[in-house]
Amino acid sequence: MVKKKNTPDTTRTEGKGGGKGLFGSLKETLTNERTAYVTGLLVCLFVIYAGLAFLSFFFTGSADQSEIENVPLSDLVINQGSVENWTGVRGAVLADLFMNRWFGISSFMILVFFGTLGARLMRLTRVSLLKRFLFCAAALVWGSVFFAFAFRAGYEDSFIYLGGRHGYVISNLLTGNIGIPGVVLLLTGSFLVIAVCTSRRTVPFLQRLLSFAWLGGLFRRTAKASDSISRPKKKGEEKDKEDEGEGETPAEPSDAAADDDAEKGYIYKDNEGFEITVPRDEEEYTPPAEPADFAEPEEQQPFPPNPSADDEEPFDETELGEYDPKLDLSNFRNPNIDLLKKYDVGEHQIDIEEQNANQRKIKQTLENFNISISSIKATVGPTITLYEVVPDVGVRISKIRNLEDDIALNLSALGIRIIAPMPGKGTIGIEVPNKDPQIVSMQSILASRRFQETKFDLPVALGKTITNEIFIFDLCKMPHLLVAGATGQGKSVGLNAIITSLLYKKHPSELKFVLVDPKMVEFSIYSEIERHYLAKLPDSDKAIITDFTKVIHTLNSLCIEMDDRYDLLMKAHTRNIKEYNDKFRSRRLNPEKGHRYMQYIVVIIDEFGDLIMTAGKEIELPIARIAQKARAVGIHMVIATQRPSTNIITGTIKANFPARIAFRVSSMIDSRTILDSPGANQLIGRGDLLFSQGSEMTRVQCAFIDTPEVEQVSAYIGEQAGFATAHLLPEYTAEGDGDKSNTVDMSDLDPLFADSARLLVIQQQGSTSLIQRKFSIGYNRAGRLMDQLEKAGIVGPFEGSKARQVLIQDEHTLEQKLAAING
Missing domain, CATH: 1.10.10.10 (Winged helix-like DNA-binding domain superfamily/Winged helix DNA-binding domain)
Known part of the structure; x- marks a missing residue:
């Protein structure tokens, strides 16, 4: 017996696959690049043919009208020589159909749409077909009605109906219902609506036109011209102007301009106009020489021993002079700049060949994608070079932004960041890492004149920007700071830079730190400054908090301190800590009524994510309270985490921490969690950060301070006389205690x-x-x-x-x- 072949199964399988393959192959055919190109080419050829037919209608339509009217198309095809249209019988019929019987002259908008469709299929343009269709449809209808209404008088005597029969029917209908003025207003209004929806420049143009501000400028120019004609010029004026013109001809730079260029930095220009700016380093501040012998300060009586007992009487002991909170540690000296390491960076050397090669590669990459630019210049920073590109007119910014990976590939860079457009400038910024980055030392930052002479209440010197400027911000104005970044990207160095900046500017009687260190190793080097700068709970052995139960108690204790300070502010009729301390220093507040000098308290929490995972809401709630209310009473928070996820950085935290520092993170999602925008995932690490405050974002190279430098600073402070103990926070009794x-x-x-x-x-x-x-x-x-x-x-x-x-x-x-x- 012969075995049966598995034909049915095969057929069934093939039929099943064939059915599926039919739609799949149809879709593949329509989306195939070659098929799409051929289809687009055929559409464009038809558009050209129809355009020639429409155009020929203006010259041959009168002669062809009697030949094609009421004559079947089959008879016309037989008598091909009976029409004069350039495109033959079919072209004549097509032109008569569109130009006379349908939409008139505005029928060209149909060709515009199909021409766009053909170009889109051929990949010659990326215009949105939906937008182009809506525009062409609106223009088709509006143009038909407009031409029919405008030329309605010569409708019977002309062979061509400029608005087509469609336009004449609608025009007559509108005229009979709303009259000629109504039709004029309707056409004008619809034209403005179409113009506003088509171009973004229409609204500003209409605003300038309808404000009639151009009339004033016209009158001023007319009056100025008439004055210049009526008032003859004096010989002295003419001579002065001639001399000025002769002086301007050589284009010799003035001394002021030369000074500005010198302050700006070194500028290199090549023959092609490529400009490289190397900003100068800021001048190092030299403090005035201190006298050799320090006079022992007189013992100051802080306040009179017998203050006024009458509560209603205002307290005023200004005759005793201002109260100085620094008298308790009058011999204290802030750390010396020499304690920090000075790196031999030398003059800011740049590689001109590297910059020229990068700008050529950027130009070439953009030109490969049909993007032309008018100019490009570079600003060289310590670790990043900013290339400012000025695109030609008509270039879409999104096209350059989408080429980020292509530019990075051609430059062989670790990662680039495109700022399109740059705020306040008409350029697009491309940030490229330098092949030979320089170290930004903490010594150079703190020794700068800008930091030494700053008037900020809590100045934090973070590092240098791309333009080589010292980046300093006032923590009081932030008022709280969120720091995030992946492991090993410079987060701990950034926290040390913040603490060191404050130690170099503030006296122990003006500032206290609350340091939370769940890892137990990051802040242990600050244990020597406990009696000078640290604050702790009364029952704590150590000021640096490592146990999360103590963290909860300390944060709740700070809430109590915050409420106590607000009570003092209310009694003193002041709004913030600055006004309160000024009033206290001028001895207008009675210490017997509980008034005291308020120090700034800066709470720094490392590994915030670990605390949230461990204690949850018990940590988040007091932090939210402090972040919402404590700014006015001088309590500021800096929290850092290496896990910038939404369950760590919650909406409550983000809402109350407007200032944020983002070091390099691994993904765009993490960057959006920290900054609400991408960018942190494109940093190069090793202290490269983005500082965000509101809508402003600045790229900064964080100053490097090594652990031995921090130890020397702490030892220098610890060797000096301090308070008897660390600053004691209010007692807090936890729920369940007692x-x-x-x-x-x-x-x-x-x-x-x-x-x-x-x-x-x-x-x-x-x-x-x-x-x-x-x-x-x-x-x-x-x-x-x-x-x-x-x-x-x-x-x-x-x-x-x-x-x-x-x-x-x-x-x-x-x-x-x-x-x-x-x-």
């Missing part, structure tokens, strides 16, 4: 009591943090659960750093225990 800490009420068990007991018995580990992580609760609630479990005999007592011992070994015994407790 009376409940000694007695546990077993009648009011937590809803998670049974689940927590089962968890600890299964894991055989009596850990509070385990309960926190498993049930996503705060430390206080987890601590109360642990106290209840201890009271119930499920876990043992507290054993210091060790986990508690679990007293029940199996779940069966635990269930019996729970049943006894509930029963």
Whole structure:
């Protein structure tokens, strides 16, 4: 027996695939580049043919009208020589159909649309077909009605109907209903609507036209011209103007211009007009020489011993002179600049060949994509060179922005960033990393005249911009700062730069730090300045906080301090800490009524993400309170994280931290989380950062300060006389402390009591943090659960750093225990 072939199966499979392949092949045919090009070419050829037919109609339409009117097309084809239209019988019929019977002259808009369609299929243009269709349709209808209305008088005597029959029917209908003035207004209004929707320049033009400001300029020019004609010129004036003209001919730069160029920096120009600007480094500040012998200051009585006891009387002891808060540490000296390392960078050397090669490659890349530019110039910074490109008229900015990866590929750069357009300039910026970046030392930043003479209340010198300018901001005006970046991109160095800047400018009596260091190693080098600059809770052994439970207590203590300060501001009738301290220094506030000099408090939290994951809302809520209200009373926050995700940097945090520093991150999503815009993912690392405040964004190379330099600064401060102890914050009693800490009420068990007991018995580990992580609760609630479990005999007592011992070994015994407790 012959075996049957599997023809049906094959046929079924092929038919199934063929059905699917039919639509797939049709789609592939329509989207195929070659097919699309051929289709577009045929459409363009038809447009040219129809255009010739329409154009010929103006010259031959009168003769052809009698030949083609009421004659079948088949008869016309037989008598091909009977028409004079350049495109033959079919062209004559087509032209008569569109030009006379339909839309008239505005029928050319149909050819415009189909011409755009053909060019789009041939990939000659990227014009939006929908926008072009809407424009052509509106212009077709409007033009038909307009020409019919404007030339309605000669309709019967002419062989060509300029508006077509469509236009004449609508025109007569409108004229009969709203009259001639109504039709004029309707056509004018519709024309303006079409113009506004078509071009963005229409609205500004109409605003200038309807404001009649051009009439005033016309009158002024007319009056000026008449004055110049009526008033003869004096000989002296003519001679002076001739001398001025002769002086301007050589184009010799003046001394002022030369000074401006010198301040701007070195400028190199080549024969092709490419300009390279190398900004000068800022001048180093030389402090005035201090006298050799320091006179011992007189002992100052801060306030009179017997102040006025009458509450209603205003307190005024200005005759004693101003109160100086620095007297307690009158011999304290801020750190010396020599403690910081000075890198031998020397003069800002640049590689002209590198700059010329980069600008040629940028030009070539843009030209490869049919983008022409009129000029390009470069500004060389310490680590980044900014190329400012001026595109030709008509070049879309988005085309250049989309070529970011192509430009980076041709330049062989680590990554480039395109700023299109640059704020305040008519250029497009392309930031390219230098092949030989320079170190921006903290010594050069703090020794600059700009930092030494700054009048900011809390000046933070962060580094240098692309134009080699020292970048300094006032933390009081921020008022809080969010720092984020991936591991190893310079975040810790940036925090050290912030702290060091403040240590070099502020006296210990004016500034206190609250340092939170969950990693336990970042801020430990500042332990030596505890009695000078640090603040802590009264019951804390160390000022640098490493335990997250202490973090919660410290933040809540700062909230208490904030509320106390607001009470003092209210009593003093002042609005902020600056006004309050000025009033206190002038001795117009009575210390016996609780008034005191307020120091600025800067809270710096490292690894904020770890704290949020551990404590959650118990950390976020006090931070939100401080961020919302504490600006006026001199409490400012700087929080840093290496995990810029939305569950760490929540909407509450972002809303209250308008100033942000972003070091390099791994993805655009992280950049948008920090800055609300891309850009941080295109940085090159090693201290390269973006500083954002509101809508402004500045690229800065963070100043480098090494750990030995920080240690020397801390040692220098620690060797000087300080206060008796660190600044003590208000006491804070946590929820669950006090009376409940000694007695546990077993009648009011937590809803998670049974689940927590089962968890600890299964894991055989009596850990509070385990309960926190498993049930996503705060430390206080987890601590109360642990106290209840201890009271119930499920876990043992507290054993210091060790986990508690679990007293029940199996779940069966635990269930019996729970049943006894509930029963």
